[in-house]
Amino acid sequence: MADTFSLQRVLETFRSSLSEKKEVYIKYYIAGWQELVAFMNSLGNVFSFISKDVVSKIQILENFLSGENGSHYVTIQSMVKYELENELVDLTKRGSHPESGCRTLLRLHRALRWLELFLERLRTSTEDSKTSVMCSDAYNESLAQHHPWLIRKAVGVAFCAIPGRDTFFDVMHVVALLGESLPLIAEVYQITEDLYAKNNLLELP
Ligand code: 1PW
Known part of the structure; x- marks a missing residue:
């Protein structure tokens, strides 16, 4: 299970991703995702197919960033x-x-929207709430709409294996961090969403 510091680092990297002009630095955006991947991997093998896809997406963006047209990225x-x-x-x-x-x-x-919804549920959850349910509710409300049936099934299986709420709170001390992380993640999400909406890019194949 990941320690407190990894959620702390997620928070810090997403914070660094926002410029003064409210632009989003790709370097830190993907660094934030790298932290999330480390976290997912610590949740066990069942998450490896999820993290593999995220890792390959991070890699594509890193290649652009370090490539000859990197200054545009x-x-x-x-x-x-x-x-x-x-x-x-x-x-x-x-x-x-x-x-x-x-x-x-x-x-x-x-x-990222899925993560935001999940963390928000975790923050407002009560003792008898189940993380697996929070995970899949957040997923169904967001990412699932963009995934084919087979992926939805596999993601559902992974969610069943997620640690319980007590583990999240006891081991990670997330309560304090959540209040801080969420508005930040939401802001990065909203800036990207507005930019993509303005340019008609929200349904890119
Ligand atoms: C516990 C904290 C973890 C937060 C990270 C959540 C990440 C969820 C990503 C789900 C990925 C499922 C497997 C991959 C599916 C791809 O087909 C899909 N990728 C994503 C990121 O949705 C779509 O990519 P594609 O196939 O159009 O290249």
Whole structure:
């Protein structure tokens, strides 16, 4: 089970991802996801297929960031502008740019909403609430709508194996951190959501 510091680091990296102008630095956004992956891995093997997909998405974005056009990938805002202006995004069906930065980040963005909803449920839960139920309720309300049946099934199985609420609270001391993390994660999420909505990118294939 992950320790308190990893949730602390998630909080810190997402905090670093916001610039003064409220742009989102991709470097820290993916660093935040790396922390979440470490956390998922500590929950056991059943989460490895979930974390594998996240890891490969992080890798795609890292490659853009360290590649020759890396300067365009500093923030989500600059990435969206650059990829759209240079027609590097498959807008309606998969074609010559199946792994654009925009569509890759959109997958992580949708997953971030799931995390936000789950943490919010955890924060407001009572002693007899079940983490597996909170997890799947949050999932059904968000990410599930974008997943085919087979993935939904597999994700459901993983959720059954999630540690109980007591473990979350006792081992991670999340209560205090949750109040701080949530508005921050929600803000990063909302900025990305508005940007994608403005550019009609929310349904990228
Ligand atoms: C306990 C804290 C963990 C928070 C992380 C939550 C991450 C949930 C990601 C679910 C991934 C399920 C398996 C992968 C499915 C992909 O098909 C899907 N990827 C995502 C991130 O939704 C869509 O990507 P694709 O197939 O369009 O490249």
